[in-house]
Amino acid sequence: MTNPIAIVLALVIAGAMLVDIYSYGAEHMIYLGKKLFDLIEWIAFWR
Template identity: 40%
Template structure:
């Protein structure tokens, strides 16, 4: 991955997070955080 692609992806993620906070009060970010926490617990079980 080149630096340019990484920069574009990083800016895209930050822009989408800011848009979510402005439009939905951060509801989607909270949902994604909960799902990632569930996934890590599930993966830790299989370890």
């Protein structure tokens, strides 16, 4: 992956998160962050 593609992808993801937080609030983003952390730990266990 080239740097311009990575930058555009990061901007798209960040923009989608900002729109989601603006529309629905930040409470569910905390929940999703916790679940993502659990998933990362689970995947690291199976590595």
